Amino acid sequence: MTTLPAGTTGIGSLPGTDPSEAMRVAFGENLDIAFMAELPARGPGADIIGRASGVLVDLYVDRTVSGWRIVPRAGLDWRRTKDLWARDLDALQVAADGYDGPLKIQVAGPWTLTASVELASGHRIQTDHGALRDVHESLSEGIAGLVTEVAARCPQAQLIVQLDEPSLPAVLAGDLPTASGFGRLDPIDEPTLEQGLARTISTIGVPVLVHSCAPKPPLVMLKRAGATGVAIDLALVTEAQYDELGEALDGDFVLYGGVFGVAEVGPKTIDRTAQRIRRLARHIGMSGEGVRTQLGLSTACGLTGMPMERAIERLQALNTLAAQLQDNPEEDEER
Known part of the structure; x- marks a missing residue:
């Protein structure tokens, strides 16, 4: 039995700037796994890198002209980020009052954070092995502390951490630009990536789901690193990934398929998406029972820029799609 529910x-991420409203939505649409809503529209400190910087232990990060940078002492941006976290945690506690199901909290993973934050010198953290290790350890400790705090505020919930790693494929491929922008950083090999993720995952201490909205995330490596599932945008999955996807799903690993992006969502869209998922399951060798127990559904990235009503429509459509797949998980091969 997997420790991560499908x-x-x-x-x-959700639209708007009101954490109380967003948390009510995240808990109020009858999703199987409630989640701690994020509101990037609030600006720096509410974005993926700013939020992760706000949980670092004994390290401080502030905004510069070129982005986020390690600084020697806390500044205005760091204090603003901590204030946003405090507001979000208060809103979460109110929305989760009495909630006793799975609850997911999201934070940028170690490789995406260090790919996006600069050293005081202006170079990327990835270029300094000592700094890289220190930031990874600080983030791991900070996420573990965040889990402890959320557990104290939501004592009946079963916590799950989602590590957001959109930069992971670029780190692996050597596609990150240097500080000057004229070159590319050396790639980091897969064993080193795996070791870094494994250290973070083992420190967190609760089931970890890794999310990447970039093409071709290293799925099998994520499984080896200790993740119990992966969340990817199904629109980006190609035939070339079928074998790797099938290998990753051999066992208790769970795939969360991101669906319903910015396009309109209606009954026909839901039907087409269900058929596309059934076809994918057949191609990767997933049985009907596997669709029921190892395939989760999430919204795709990109909900931040739409009205809240449209975001809610997509959350509601997930439940309709899930019901279709539960009732009829296997593709009709006559189609």
Whole structure:
């Protein structure tokens, strides 16, 4: 039995700037896994890198002209980020009062954070092995502390951490630009990536789901690193990934398929998506029972820029799609 449930959930970000409203939505749409809503529209400190920087232990990060940078002492941006976290945690506690199901919280993973934050010198953290290790350890400790705090505020919930790693394929491929922008950083090999993720995952201490909205995330490596599932945008999955996807799903690993992006969602869209998922399951060798127990559904990235009503429509459509797949998980091969 897997320690990560397969069901419906949001990927994290929602529109607007009101954490109380967003948390009510994240808990109020009958999703199988409630989630801690994120509101990037609030600006720096509410974005993926700013939020992760706010949980670092004994390290401080502030905004510069070129982005986020390690600084020697806390500044205004760091204090603003901590204030946003405090507001979000208060809103989460109110929305989760009495909730006793799975609850997911999202934070940028170690490789995406260090790919996006600069050293005081202006170079990327990835270029300094000592700094890289220190930031990874600080983030791991900070996420573990965040889990402890959420557990104290939501004592009946079963916590899950989602590590957001959109930069992971670029780190692996050597596609990250240097500080000057004229070159590319050396790639980091897969064993080193795996070791870094494994250290973070083992420190967190609860089931970890890794989310990447970039093409071709290293799925089998994520499984080896200790993740119990992966969340990817199904629109980006190609035939070349079928074998790797099938290998990753051999066992208790759970795939969360991101669906319903910015396009309109209606009954026909839901039907087409269900058929596309059944076809994918057949191609990777997933049985009907596997669709029921190892395939979760999430919204795709990109909900931040739409009205809240449209975001809610997508969350509700997940439940409709999930019901279709539960009732009829296998593709009709006559089609």
